[in-house]
Amino acid sequence: MNKVLYTCLFLGCLGACNNPDSPAKKSFVDVNGIDSSIKPGDNFFRYVNGRWYDTAKIADDQTGVGSYSFMNIPQKQLLQHILDSVAQTQNAAGSIDQKVGDFYASGMDTTTINQRGYEPIRPILARIDAISDVPSLVKFVASELKTGNYSFIGFRGSSDDKNSGFNIAHVNQAGIGLPDRDYYFKTDSSTLAIQQGYEKYIGTLFQLTGSNPADGAKQAEVAYGIEKQIAAAHKTNIEIRDVHTNYNKVAISSIDKAQPNIGWTALLADLDAKTDSIDMAQPGYYDKLNVLLKSVPLNDWKTYLKARTLENYATALSAPFVSASFEFTKVLSGQAKEKSRGQIMTDNVDRLLGQALGQLYVKRYFDEDAKKRVLDLVNNLQKAFENRIRHVDWMSDSTKQKAIEKLYAITKKIGYPDKWRDYGNVQIERTKYFENLLSIAKNEYQFQLAKLNKPVDRTEWVATPSTVTAYYNPNFNEIVFPAGILQFPYFDFSADDAINYGGIGMVIGHEMTHAFDDQGAQYDKDGNVKNWWTKEDYEKFRVKTKQVIDLYSSFTVLDTVHIKGALTVGENAADNGGIAIAYDAFKMTSEGQDSTGKINGFTPDQRFFLSIARIWRVKTRDAFLRMYVNTNPHSPAMWRVNGPVMSRPEFYRAFNVQPGDSNYKPEDQRIKIW
Ligand SMILES: [Zn+2]
Known part of the structure; x- marks a missing residue:
C-alpha cells in the first residue's frame, strides 16, 4: 500500500x-x-x-x-466451519451463500485444479509473447491490472487527501515480488538467503512452464535484475509515511509529456479510467519506470512479466506451483509446513469475498x-x-x-457495515477456481473504477x-x-x-x-x-x-x-x-x-x-x-x-x-x- x-x-x-x-x-x-x-x-x-x-x-x-489476526487459529476455524457448511448446502443460484460456498468448494477441488496444470494462464503467457513494442507492453499491463494480475502499475480509487469527500485515482510504486525494496539491497546473511530463495523460486516457476533448468535460472536472473532496478526507485517504507511528499496531484497532459514511454493518456484509456488528473504518489518511481521501459530490452521485459504473472497465480494453479510458492514462503517466514487446503481457502474467501462471508459470520456469531x-x-x-x-x-x-x-x-463504526459490498457481478462456478478468481478481481477493479471522481461513500x-x-x-x-x-x-x-x-x-x-x-x-x-x-x-x-x-x-x-x-x-x-x-x-x-x-x-x-x-x-x-x-x-x-x-x-x-x-x-x- x-x-x-x-x-x-x-x-x-x-x-x-x-x-x-x-x-x-x-x-x-x-x-x-x-x-x-x-x-x-x-x-x-x-x-x-x-x-x-x-x-x-x-x-x-x-x-x-497468539493474538495476531493472521495467526488466530480459533477464529479461522470458526470461519472454516461456516464455509464447510455452506459449501455442502444447495444454495439459490446467485445468492451470497452460493457464491461463498461454491468459491470455497472450487478452491478445495484440487483434483480439477491439478488436472488443469497451468492451462488457465497459458493465454496470458501467449499474450506476453505477442508483445511487440513498448506501447503494447504497457497495454498488456493495463489490461491485466483489470483482472488482478498486477505488475508495475499500482492503481486504486480513494479519497483525495486535500478534498477528502471526493475520490480520485491514485497510482503508486509497484512491480516487485519481495516484501519491500530493502530486501533487494541488504547484504546480511538472512536477506541473502531470501534473495537466493526468491530467484530459485522464479526459476522453478519457469521450469514448471517448460523451460529447462539452465534457461529457467537465466530467466529468473533477468526478472530479478529488473525488479532490483525497479526497487531502487522505490521509496522506503519510512519515506512513504511522509504525508506531503507522497501526494502529487498532476494533470495527465503534463505527465504524458514527462513520461512518454508510459503514455498515460493511452494507459488510462485502457484502464477505462476517465480522469484528467491523478495523484502520483511516488513520481520518482514513475520517472525511473519511464526510463527503464526504453533501456531494458523488450525481451527482458517479457521475461519479467511472465515472472510476475507466474508468481501472482502460482497458488491458484496445480500442486507443483503451490509447492514452489510454499518453498519460498518457508525461507521468508520460517513456516515449516503448508497450511491445510481448508485454511488456505478460508483465508482466500475472507480476503476476496470478505463482506459476503462477513454477512454469514455476523448472522451466526455476533451479539x-x-x-x-x-x-x-x-x-x-x-x-x-x-x-x-x-x-x-x-x-x-x-x-x-x-x-x-x-x-x-x-x-x-462497530460490528459490520450498514451497507454491504455488492457482489452481484461476481460469477462463481463450483469447478472453475481460476475463473472465479478473475471474476472477483474484475469486480474489485470495477469497484475501484466506479469511485473515481465521485463523492466518497462514507x-x-x-x-x-x-x-x-x-x-x-x-x-x-x-x-x-x-x-x-x-x-x-x-x-x-x-x-x-x-x-x-x-x-x-x-x-x-x-x-x-x-x-x-x-x-x-x-x-x-x-x-x-x-x-x-x-x-x-x-x-x-x-x-x-x-x-x-x-x-x-x-x-x-x-x-x-x-x-x-x-x-x-x-x-x-x-x-x-x-x-x-x-x-x-x-x-x-x-x-x-x-x-x-x-x-x-x-x-x-x-x-x-x-x-x-x-x-x-x-x-x-x-x-x-x-x-x-x-x-x-x-x-x-x-x-x-x-x-x-x-x-x-x-x-x-x-x-x-x-x-x-x-x-x-x-x-x-x-x-x-x-
Ligand atoms: Zn494502530
Missing part, C-alpha cells in the same frame, strides 16, 4: 481464550500463564505471559501462535448487544481523551480547541467483519471495530471493567490516538491534509514524536535487529496514548475507583495492566519476526506491552516498580504526548 492510510492493529484472540478456570466460574486472568519469577518492572510482557510463552508450541504450518456496550466504552474513552487534551502542558488553547473538535468529529469498510482487528482511517476521520474483535480477550460481557478497559478499551484508545499520531495529526477533522496547529505547538509535537522514535529504536528484537523507530512511530504513539486514555476512562468506573477489591489476588489497577499484556500474547518464529520488524509498522508484541507501560506512572504504582528494575525509566525519559 503506497499511502499508509489504514493503521490496523493486527490483533486477535487465540487458543488460550478457553480460560483455564472455566467453566465453574469464568476467570479473566490466566493465572497459569504468569511467570512470578519475573519482576513486573523488569519485563512485564514476560511476567504476565512467561509461562505461556515458554510452553506454547508454534504449529508446523504456522508462523506463530448485537455488544455494539451498544462497546459504543458506551468508546464514548467514555472520548471523554477521557478530551480531558487529557485539556490538561497537556505543551499545547496552546487554540490548538487544544481544534484537537477536541477533531476528537468529537470521529465517526464510530459507509465503506476496508476490514472484513470477521477480522480480529481495528483501524483508524484519516480521510474519513473514523475508528472501526469489526465484530471479530468484540470477543475475549478484548471484550467479554461478563468480564469486570478492568479487563474490558485494558482490552477493547486500550484498542479504542489506540485507534483514537491515531487521529493525532505523526500522520493523523496532519489531517483535519474532515479528513483533509491541512494544518490546524500553531507553529510552536507542532514543533513541540514533533519533538515528542522524535522521543518515541528514539526510545523504540533502542529496543533489540533479535541479535542485530532493532525496532525501526521511524517506521513504527505512529503505532507506538497510539499504544502509549491508548493506555493512558483507557486507564483514565477505567478510573471513571466504580471498579476503577475502588483500590481494594481484588479478583484472582490482583487489584483493579493490576488487572487493567494484566489485560493489556494479555491482548498482546504472541510468540513467533524468528524468521517471521525479522520480516515483521522490517516491514510492519507495528512493534512486535513484547514491545507493545513493555514500551508503553514503562512510561506509565500508574503502572509503576500498581506493581511497585523501582529504580534498578530493568524497564524503569526516570521521569524525564518517559513518553508523554497525551
